Amino acid sequence: MRSAVLSAAIAVSIATPVSAAPTLNVYTYDSFVSEWGPGPGLKEAFEKQCGCTLNFIAVEDGVSILNRSRIEGASTEADVLLGLDLGLVTETAELGLVQAHKVDTSALKAELNWQDSQFVPFDYGHFAFIYDSRKIDSPATSLKQLIDSDASVIYQDPRTSTPGQGMMLWVNGVYADQSASAWAKLAQHTETVTKGWWEAYSLFLEGGADYVLSYTTSPAYHQVAEGVDHYKAAQFSEGHVAQVEVAAISAYTEQPELANQFLQFLISPEAQAIIPVTNWMLPVIDGIELPEAFDKLVTPDTIDFTPQAIAANRAAWIKTWRDSAAN
Amino acid sequence: MPTLRSVQQLSGYAALACLIAVTFLAFQGLAGFNNARFDPELLRDPYTLKILKFSLWQASLSTLISLLVAWPLARILYRLNPTGTQQFLRLCLLAFVTPTLVVITSTMVLFGPQGLLREFLPAQWKLFGLNGILIAHVYLNFPLALRILLQSYQSLPLGSERLASQLKLSSWQRFRVLEWPQLRSSLLAVGTLIFILCFNSFAVVLALGGGPSATTFELAIYQALKYQFNLSEALTLSWFQFAIAGSLFALTALLSKIDWLGARRRMQGWQPDVHQILRKLGLVLYLCGWLVMLLPLFALLSSIEPTKLANLDYRVLLMSLGRSLLIALGATLTALLLALVLLPPQIEALKQHRPVKAALINWISTHHLVAPAMVLSTGIYIWLLSSGALKQWSTFWLVLLNALLVLPFLLTQLRTNSRAYQQQYGALIANLNLSLLVRSSIYLRYLKRPLMSAFALGLLLALGDVSIFAIFGSYDAPTLPWLIYSYAGSYRLGEASIASTLLLLICALLLLVLEKSHHQSKV
Numbered sequence: 027m028r029s030a031v032l033s034a035a036i037a038v039s040i041a042t043p044v045s046a047a048p049t050l051n052v053y054t055y056d057s058f059v060s061e062w063g064p065g066p067g068l069k070e071a072f073e074k075q076c077g078c079t080l081n082f083i084a085v086e087d088g089v090s091i092l093n094r095s096r097i098e099g100a101s102t103e104a105d106v107l108l109g110l111d112l113g114l115v116t117e118t119a120e121l122g123l124v125q126a127h128k129v130d131t132s133a134l135k136a137e138l139n140w141q142d143s144q145f146v147p148f149d150y151g152h153f154a155f156i157y158d159s160r161k162i163d164s165p166a167t168s169l170k171q172l173i174d175s176d177a178s179v180i181y182q183d184p185r186t187s188t189p190g191q192g193m194m195l196w197v198n199g200v201y202a203d204q205s206a207s208a209w210a211k212l213a214q215h216t217e218t219v220t221k222g223w224w225e226a227y228s229l230f231l232e233g234g235a236d237y238v239l240s241y242t243t244s245p246a247y248h249q250v251a252e253g254v255d256h257y258k259a260a261q262f263s264e265g266h267v268a269q270v271e272v273a274a275i276s277a278y279t280e281q282p283e284l285a286n287q288f289l290q291f292l293i294s295p296e297a298q299a300i301i302p303v304t305n306w307m308l309p310v311i312d313g314i315e316l317p318e319a320f321d322k323l324v325t326p327d328t329i330d331f332t333p334q335a336i337a338a339n340r341a342a343w344i345k346t347w348r349d350s351a352a353n
Numbered sequence: 354m355p356t357l358r359s360v361q362q363l364s365g366y367a368a369l370a371c372l373i374a375v376t377f378l379a380f381q382g383l384a385g386f387n388n389a390r391f392d393p394e395l396l397r398d399p400y401t402l403k404i405l406k407f408s409l410w411q412a413s414l415s416t417l418i419s420l421l422v423a424w425p426l427a428r429i430l431y432r433l434n435p436t437g438t439q440q441f442l443r444l445c446l447l448a449f450v451t452p453t454l455v456v457i458t459s460t461m462v463l464f465g466p467q468g469l470l471r472e473f474l475p476a477q478w479k480l481f482g483l484n485g486i487l488i489a490h491v492y493l494n495f496p497l498a499l500r501i502l503l504q505s506y507q508s509l510p511l512g513s514e515r516l517a518s519q520l521k522l523s524s525w526q527r528f529r530v531l532e533w534p535q536l537r538s539s540l541l542a543v544g545t546l547i548f549i550l551c552f553n554s555f556a557v558v559l560a561l562g563g564g565p566s567a568t569t570f571e572l573a574i575y576q577a578l579k580y581q582f583n584l585s586e587a588l589t590l591s592w593f594q595f596a597i598a599g600s601l602f603a604l605t606a607l608l609s610k611i612d613w614l615g616a617r618r619r620m621q622g623w624q625p626d627v628h629q630i631l632r633k634l635g636l637v638l639y640l641c642g643w644l645v646m647l648l649p650l651f652a653l654l655s656s657i658e659p660t661k662l663a664n665l666d667y668r669v670l671l672m673s674l675g676r677s678l679l680i681a682l683g684a685t686l687t688a689l690l691l692a693l694v695l696l697p698p699q700i701e702a703l704k705q706h707r708p709v710k711a712a713l714i715n716w717i718s719t720h721h722l723v724a725p726a727m728v729l730s731t732g733i734y735i736w737l738l739s740s741g742a743l744k745q746w747s748t749f750w751l752v753l754l755n756a757l758l759v760l761p762f763l764l765t766q767l768r769t770n771s772r773a774y775q776q777q778y779g780a781l782i783a784n785l786n787l788s789l790l791v792r793s794s795i796y797l798r799y800l801k802r803p804l805m806s807a808f809a810l811g812l813l814l815a816l817g818d819v820s821i822f823a824i825f826g827s828y829d830a831p832t833l834p835w836l837i838y839s840y841a842g843s844y845r846l847g848e849a850s851i852a853s854t855l856l857l858l859i860c861a862l863l864l865l866v867l868e869k870s871h872h873q874s875k876v
Contacts, residue, residue, distance in 0.1 A: 097582055097743075183564075185581055219564070221842065228844040349398075
């Protein structure tokens with residue numbers, strides 16, 4: 027999960043100090059760079075070893091990183107795109123926005139079975155609906171049950187947000203050609219569809235809805251950081267969609283060496299120890315010690331999608347969602 | 354040495370050419386390039402029809418409710434002239450010029466999940482969607498309707514008022530014979546204006562829409578461009594929006610008839626008799642009106658907590674404010690310059706009894722009102738993309754497009770006085786054979802007050818911009834409204850309220866300047 031933060035500034039990354047040291051610009055999503063997110067810790071650790079300035083530039087969510095890079099094309103400032111996920115890698119690669127990395131990925135967990143020559147994973151997890159167990163006694167046990175219910179739901183826009191896109195995969199995985207009617211049903215009790223994960227989660231914590239789309243790891247944040255355990259992830263019998271968050275080097279960067287160095291750092295034990303307890307997702311290498319709260323998380327089955335299948339259907343699925351969720 | 358007239362003519366025509374060039378470039382962009390083409394298939398897309406239906410539906414409801422709220426209040430103000438009427442009217446004016454994002458913040462503070470009024474609302478209450486949109490639209494627009502309807506009431510002939518009361522006409526008869534004929538045209542005019550404003554609504558729907566079920570054309574264009582980078586869809590939707598909004602605008606062309614700064618005239622000496630019970634009922638409603646107007650202000654202030662004030666990132670806030678002021682200042686000065694240059698040829702044409710030419714100049718100067726901000730911005734944006742100059746030029750266009758959109762309002766502010774100047778002093782000054790510099794300084798000195806009010810008005814309008822910034826702005830370097838949007842979006846209402854209050858204070862200040870100079874320039 028990305029850090030559940032309510033009080034940090036959104037634009038952490040505006041000013042770039044004037045200095046001779048090179049600056050590495052990293053496009054990412056807002057919660058990543060918030061005060062409680064992994065951004066500050068990673069910045070401090072990486073700047074110690076690179077002799078450079080690490081500059082995060084934040085947008086609302088993962089898909090927005092792709093949208094923005096696509097619009098900017100060759101004039102982009104980005105050296106690294108951080109926070110895309112498997113659902114976007116094929117499209118990003120086909121658009122020629124990224125280049126091959128030189129990162130040694132041999133330390134990655136075997137279960138990730140990582141082969142990609144352009145993208146490097148930095149954390150992963152399962153999407154899940156989070157609820158407040160003080161308000162809800164018997165949570166939904168399947169996606170169908172949730173969609174058939176009248177519980178209020180907040181999720182994210184699949185056009186801007188990777189969790190939103192995960193939701194889209196989930197509905198299409200479970201409902202296949204019945205997805206349109208499922209979206210229409212869900213729209214009846216959708217509280218709001220937000221641009222990014224942070225907006226959705228903030229609104230949920232304000233009591234804005236019964237369920238919010240987030241990650242199975244979200245409850246760990248509340249246990250570790252706040253010492254409360256009433257926020258729980260609902261485990262669905264159909265299985266959950268998994269997310270692998272990735273980073274890649276911009277095709278237009280002028281400092282590929284530094285960018286490679288950053289990606290290598292991102293999967294080092296040092297960085298991987300920071301990410302789980304700030305971004306609240308699982309580490310991509312073995313041997314990282316996690317707080318106890320991680321042992322208590324639900325471990326759902328995975329609904330699999332290949333990046334190619336997502337890339338081939340994304341536009342059509344978005345259209346179905348857009349048409350059916352607009353009643 | 355160039356004569357004054359030739360300089361005036363030349364600069365005037367140069368400015369006209371610039372205005373036409375912008376429109377041309379926007380259309381060039383909308384005509385498409387490479388794979389971005391007009392896509393007639395979208396016409397048959399159910400989504401397009403749903404957007405159209407929703408745009409019309411929310412605009413109709415917003416208009417209807419605004420009028421239903423404004424009308425009784427206007428009648429009460431007219432007939433009872435209760436204490437505080439002037440203050441109430443000024444509050445209305447402030448509400449109408451309040452930047453949308455400020456209203457959005459107070460709507461969320463009042464009606465959101467943790468809202469101050471939440472416990473008075475039904476359990477199933479949902480702010481995001483039609484509810485939120487209507488609340489914000491009505492709050493932004495009914496004050497305008499109220500002022501205009503009151504003006505209309507105040508222009509009822511005194512004689513017929515007396516006659517009606519001598520004839521002891523019943524309330525219904527009074528209304529039908531006396532008030533309705535007078536109000537009809539105002540209702541139609543202000544109703545159409547509100548309808549257009551709501552049809553073209555962007556920020557309110559962006560922040561309070563809550564998903565694809567509540568999307569207007571303006572928002573759909575933005576989403577096609579920024580959420581999907583689907584240029585074909587963006588430019589096709591822009592054409593639709595242009596066709597609909599443009600014809601709505603052409604159908605009415607009512608803006609010029611509405612003097613929304615007016616309604617300051619003192620009440621006439623005569624007061625109609627009002628039944629005691631009706632008077633009390635009216636006063637209760639009047640108090641409710643005060644409550645409705647003050648509640649959002651109260652909401653903003655109440656959600657500013659000392660801890661939030663202490664921990665606020667003032668650097669971000671002040672930089673956003675600085676950016677907003679710079680953009681608004683740039684846009685206003687550009688627009689003022691354009692206005693000063695565009696007025697003389699128009700007045701000259703009138704003097705030469707060439708009304709068609711004068712009307713043509715006027716139309717070109719104000720024709721950007723017809724195309725909603727989003728359409729114009731989208732066109733220019735696509736054109737810039739196709740020419741690869743987006744990055745270097747976006748700030749320039751951010752300022753210029755804001756300038757073009759405030760220009761029509763500035764022209765209205767300046768036209769009368771500029772014409773009066775020509776009539777009074779034109780011949781005299783031409784005979785004195787003064788240098789260009791001296792003439793200009795005399796002219797500017799004469800126009801000082803209207804220039805002042807035009808300046809304040811320009812700043813006021815440009816400070817609230819969200820649409821153009823959404824297209825051309827860099828979100829890492831937000832303006833104040835965009836900062837409020839990102840705070841409110843992630844439900845940080847304390848921060849949003851602080852930033853909103855700051856913006857509102859600046860607007861109130863500008864309004865004071867505007868009212869003062871507007872009033873004096875009329876004397």
